[in-house]
Amino acid sequence: xxxxxxxxxxxxxxxxxxxxxxxxxxxxxxxxxxxxxxxxxxxxxxxxxxxxxxxxxxxxxxxxxxxxxxxxxxxxxxxxxxxxxxxxxxxxxxxxxxxxxxxxxxxxxxxxxxxxxxxxxxxxxxxxxxxxxxxxxxxxxxxxxxxxxxxxxxxxxxxxxxxxxxxxxxxxxxxxxxxxxxxxxxxxxxxxxxxxxxxxxxxxxxxxxxxxxxxxxxxxxxxxxxxxxxxxxxxxxxxxxxxxxx
Amino acid sequence: xxxxxxxxxxxxxxxxxxxxxxxxxxxxxxxxxxxxxxxxxxxxxxxxxxxxxxxxxxxxxxxxxxxxxxxxxxxxxxxxxxxxxxxxxxxxxxxxxxxxxxxxxxxxxxxxxxxxxxxxxxxxxxxxxxxxxxxxxxxxxxxxxxxxxxxxxxxxxxxxxxxxxxxxxxxxxxxxxxxxxxxxxxxxxxxxxxxxxxxxxxxxxxxxxxxxxxxxxxxxxxxxxxxxxxxxxxxxxxxxxxxxxxxxxxxxxxxx
Ligand SMILES: Nc1ncnc2c1ncn2[C@@H]1O[C@H](COP(=O)(O)OP(=O)(O)OP(=O)(O)O)[C@@H](O)[C@H]1O
Ligand SMILES: [Mg+2]
Numbered sequence: 183x184x185x186x187x188x189x190x191x192x193x194x195x196x197x198x199x200x201x202x203x204x205x206x207x208x209x210x211x212x213x214x215x216x217x218x219x220x221x222x223x224x225x226x227x228x229x230x231x232x233x234x235x236x237x238x239x240x241x242x243x244x245x246x247x248x249x250x251x252x253x254x255x256x257x258x259x260x261x262x263x264x265x266x267x268x269x270x271x272x273x274x275x276x277x278x279x280x281x282x283x284x285x286x287x288x289x290x291x292x293x294x295x296x297x298x299x300x301x302x303x304x305x306x307x308x309x310x311x312x313x314x315x316x317x318x319x320x321x322x323x324x325x326x327x328x329x330x331x332x333x334x335x336x337x338x339x340x341x342x343x344x345x346x347x348x349x350x351x352x353x354x355x356x357x358x359x360x361x362x363x364x365x366x367x368x369x370x371x372x373x374x375x376x377x378x379x380x381x382x383x384x385x386x387x388x389x390x391x392x393x394x395x396x397x398x399x400x401x402x403x404x405x406x407x408x409x410x411x412x413x414x415x416x417x418x419x420x421x422x423x424x425x426x427x428x
Numbered sequence: 429x430x431x432x433x434x435x436x437x438x439x440x441x442x443x444x445x446x447x448x449x450x451x452x453x454x455x456x457x458x459x460x461x462x463x464x465x466x467x468x469x470x471x472x473x474x475x476x477x478x479x480x481x482x483x484x485x486x487x488x489x490x491x492x493x494x495x496x497x498x499x500x501x502x503x504x505x506x507x508x509x510x511x512x513x514x515x516x517x518x519x520x521x522x523x524x525x526x527x528x529x530x531x532x533x534x535x536x537x538x539x540x541x542x543x544x545x546x547x548x549x550x551x552x553x554x555x556x557x558x559x560x561x562x563x564x565x566x567x568x569x570x571x572x573x574x575x576x577x578x579x580x581x582x583x584x585x586x587x588x589x590x591x592x593x594x595x596x597x598x599x600x601x602x603x604x605x606x607x608x609x610x611x612x613x614x615x616x617x618x619x620x621x622x623x624x625x626x627x628x629x630x631x632x633x634x635x636x637x638x639x640x641x642x643x644x645x646x647x648x649x650x651x652x653x654x655x656x657x658x659x660x661x662x663x664x665x666x667x668x669x670x671x672x673x674x675x676x677x678x679x680x681x682x683x684x
Contacts, residue, residue: 234592253594260592266585270607270682283593283603311683331593 187212187367188335193242195225195232202228204392206242210384215361215368217378219421220388226371227263229393230337233369234258246334256335257284259328263339267312267323274299274308276323280331298326301360318349322356329360336361338370342377354380358405375425379417380407387424397424468654473661476654485646485655488638490662496638498666500556500631501624504563508620512568513613516575520609521601526576533572541566541623542630554635559628566627567620574616578609610682614674621670625663640666 188210195203202225210216220226231237233244235253244251251258259280267276277298281291299305302322312320321341328336338357342350354377361368372378378385379401387396399421403413459467468476480490488496519530544565552558582605590600632641640663647655 236588236591253592258592260588262585262588264585266589268586268589268604268607270610272683279589279603280593283590283595283599 185211187214187247188369189243189245189248191243191245193229193232193239193244195228195237195240195242197228201392203232203239204394206393206395208386208395208398210367210369213365213367215358215370215381215383216386217370217372217382217384218386218388219371219373219375219378219425220393221390221425222373224388224391225393226388227339230260230339230369230371233335233337234260257331257333259331259333259336261321261324261328261336261338261341263341263343265312265317265320265324267320267327269312272309272311273304273315273323276312277326277330280327284331294330294332297363298330298360301363302326302356318345318353321345322353325353325357325360329364329366332364333366336366336368338368340371340373342372342374350374350377355406357381375418375421376409379403379414379421380409385421387421465651466653468657472654473657476652477658477661480655480658485643486637490658493638493640493643494662494666496636496642497625497628497632497640497663500560500563500628500639501567501621501670504560504567504624504628505617505620507560507564508568508571509617512571513575516572516613516616517579517601517606519572520576520579521605526580530576537569537573541569541627545630545634549634559631559636562631563624563627567624570619570623571613571616574612574619575609578612579605582608607682611678614678614682618671618674621674622667625667625670629663 186209190206190208193203193206194201206229218226218229228237232239233251235251246256246258249255268279271279274295278291278295281294286294299308302325304319304322304326307315307319312323315323321344325338325341328338341357342353345353357368357370358381360366370378370381382401385399385401387399388394389396399417401417403411403417407414453470456467456470460469460472464472477490482489485493515529515533519526519533541562545562548558548562552561579601586604586608587600590604595603628639629641629644632639633645636642636645640659643662644656644659647653647657647659
């Protein structure tokens with residue numbers, strides 16, 4: 183197996199005449215946590231939809247473990263930008279849903295569901311329905327559902343966009359915990375620079391539409407990270423300056 | 429605005445409905461005092477209602493008539509659900525079905541169910557089957573329509589969740605589109621129920637031997653206005669009963 187889990191080669195996408203992604207290439211290592219930052223409307227969601235094959239790219243290639251990305255072969259999970267827990271299923275049924283589709287055994291489903299419920303502190307809500315929980319808990323169900331798949335690649339599209347600062351900090355630590363526990367490879371989209379630097383091994387900065395890669399930046403700060411530390415603030419200032427260039 | 433004003437408003441909203449009902453009753457008594465034969469008093473109606481338990485109308489007590497109407501509506505609802513829900517799913521999910529049978533349905537749909545009555549009576553007579561058929565026509569449309577629309581308009585986000593897990597289209601339909609549509613299907617069922625009661629009344633007023641529509645018709649023939657009103661009130665109560673049962677079923681089936 184190559185060292186690169188994900189290889190994106192010359193990815194280009196246009197909706198009709200509207201060029202959204204322009205010749206994007208990068209690699210992601212196994213078990214790496216990558217954050218993508220870019221301005222609103224630059225094509226971040228489109229990029230993730232291409233990775234999951236919900237949209238077929240105009241040109242370019244996405245390889246996972248050296249094979250073209252294919253939901254039939256690869257296990258790709260997606261935590262959507264909007265709350266997407268099924269209102270007709272309980273919390274635990276929601277978390278188990280993807281595994282059921284993939285026909286995992288009953289034991290595996292049970293074990294991983296319990297694991298996720300424990301990590302997210304949702305055990306006491308397992309029999310409840312999403313609407314009985316707060317919006318932030320609803321989004322945690324979605325994140326739990328994604329991790330429980332043991333995905334080859336986990337995509338998260340601004341999952342914390344709607345939440346206040348305090349809840350964000352809490353959930354960011356939670357996502358790090360799940361990531362370490364399940365050893366997933368994660369692409370996390372955000373337009374919050376602080377969030378990106380707090381979470382990522384590597385930050386990919388996109389330009390305005392049509393999106394190109396402005397820079398790939400390794401974040402070499404040991405975890406757990408302190409957002410008030412000198413090096414954190416330096417990274418944040420650097421990325422902010424990169425974005426001001428547009 | 430200060431608290432006192434808010435309190436006064438709240439009390440007002442509590443009292444106003446009571447006043448309206450009282451006003452209606454006063455008006456009713458007033459109308460009765462003008463012409464008691466055409467407008468019997470509430471007491472007359474209650475007396476007449478009590479009598480329906482002891483004096484049969486056309487060999488049936490009130491329970492028999494309630495059951496006759498209810499039975500017709502329930503049988504019709506049973507068939508319109510078991511045919512209408514699959515049919516609605518088909519035309520909501522499948523573009524080809526929507527274009528073919530769906531457009532035929534669209535063509536027939538605007539005809540009000542009661543307009544079918546004469547044709548059906550002429551073709552099939554005044555037995556039990558034509559009555560149920562006409563109620564079926566009235567209940568079928570809202571069920572198909574609600575099912576088809578909600579299956580068609582199911583939030584693409586939910587379908588995307590299934591697609592990303594690589595669910596096949598049968599799973600997308602039965603695991604996602606259908607449960608997501610349950611509340612709308614129940615809304616259709618509710619419309620169908622009240623429509624069904626309306627149609628059964630009309631059907632029973634044309635040559636029936638039992639049922640609440642028959643009672644009303646009989647009241648008219650015999651110039652027994654209290655009996656007409658008994659029929660009206662009881663069919664209203666049957667409607668309330670069905671609504672309560674439907675709400676209960678919905679709570680049982682959908683939790684969202
Ligand atoms: N299905 C589509 N058809 C046509 N244009 C589209 C479609 N989806 C997205 N676009 C356009 O592509 C551009 C990028 O959209 P996208 O949703 O990927 O942006 P984004 O970076 O995720 O934005 P946000 O920060 O608001 O989530 C936008 O200009 C949008 O209008
Ligand atoms: Mg987006």
